[in-house]
Amino acid sequence: EADIYQTPRYLVIGTGKKITLECSQTMGHDKMYWYQQDPGMELHLIHYSYGVNSTEKGDLSSESTVSRIRTEHFPLTLESARPSHTSQYLCASSETSGRSGSYNEQFFGPGTRLTVL
Amino acid sequence: KNQVEQSPQSLIILEGKNCTLQCNYTVSPFSNLRWYKQDTGRGPVSLTIMTFSENTKSNGRYTATLDADTKQSSLHITASQLSDSASYICVVTDRGSTLGRLYFGRGTQLTVWP
Numbered sequence: 001e002a003d004i005y006q007t008p009r010y011l012v013i014g015t016g017k018k019i020t021l022e023c024s025q026t027m028g029h030d031k032m033y034w035y036q037q038d039p040g041m042e043l044h045l046i047h048y049s050y051g052v053n054s055t056e057k058g059d060l061s062s063e064s065t066v067s068r069i070r071t072e073h074f075p076l077t078l079e080s081a082r083p084s085h086t087s088q089y090l091c092a093s094s095e096t097s098g099r100s101g102s103y104n105e106q107f108f109g110p111g112t113r114l115t116v117l
Numbered sequence: 118k119n120q121v122e123q124s125p126q127s128l129i130i131l132e133g134k135n136c137t138l139q140c141n142y143t144v145s146p147f148s149n150l151r152w153y154k155q156d157t158g159r160g161p162v163s164l165t166i167m168t169f170s171e172n173t174k175s176n177g178r179y180t181a182t183l184d185a186d187t188k189q190s191s192l193h194i195t196a197s198q199l200s201d202s203a204s205y206i207c208v209v210t211d212r213g214s215t216l217g218r219l220y221f222g223r224g225t226q227l228t229v230w231p
Contacts, residue, residue: 108160
């Protein structure tokens with residue numbers, strides 16, 4: 001079991017609310033990622049980080065924002081949630097390639113299931 | 118366009134039976150291919166990883182194959198168990214990306230019945 005945690009696991013909120021999804025890892029990994037996954041569909045990368053103070057947008061456009069102030073913490077924020085944000089959000093982390101020969105294996109958290117009413 | 122296609126979309130088998138899941142990809146340049154298992158409501162967990170030079174890799178009852186020439190992979194599960202019920206996702210890493218960009222298939226939803 002990977003040491004990567006996400007809270008909350010489930011969240012049901014009303015439209016217009018501000019939310020923050022938490023993600024923490026204790027493996028000391030430099031790289032962290034946020035994915036969005038809808039039922040029966042592939043994971044889509046929405047944000048990633050190479051390390052502290054690094055944040056980049058992924059392939060799928062998202063109205064969310066992220067921050068990376070500490071290595072172990074990579075929270076995702078939605079300023080004003082809408083029903084279109086209803087989805088599962090998965091956080092992952094990986095070592096910088098080449099250091100362990102792990103071929104960039106990404107370790108995933110359990111996910112947050114977000115429902116916006 | 119880099120893509121990963123999986124088949125079948127869903128599969129139901131009886132406990133104890135074997136099954137094979139398929140993955141075709143167009144990701145280039147290719148770094149490696151992983152099969153992940155995702156239980157309902159959980160994050161994906163890596164089962165196997167295969168690089169360009171590897172044809173077969175086993176992990177217990179899971180055996181993955183890779184044909185880098187035809188860009189096809191399969192995951193064979195032997196003597197299935199109820200706990201094998203999950204989504205199996207084929208994931209290909211793009212060697213040309215400093216991020217190690219992953220391309221995900223939509224998964225095969227496997228259900229094992231008693």
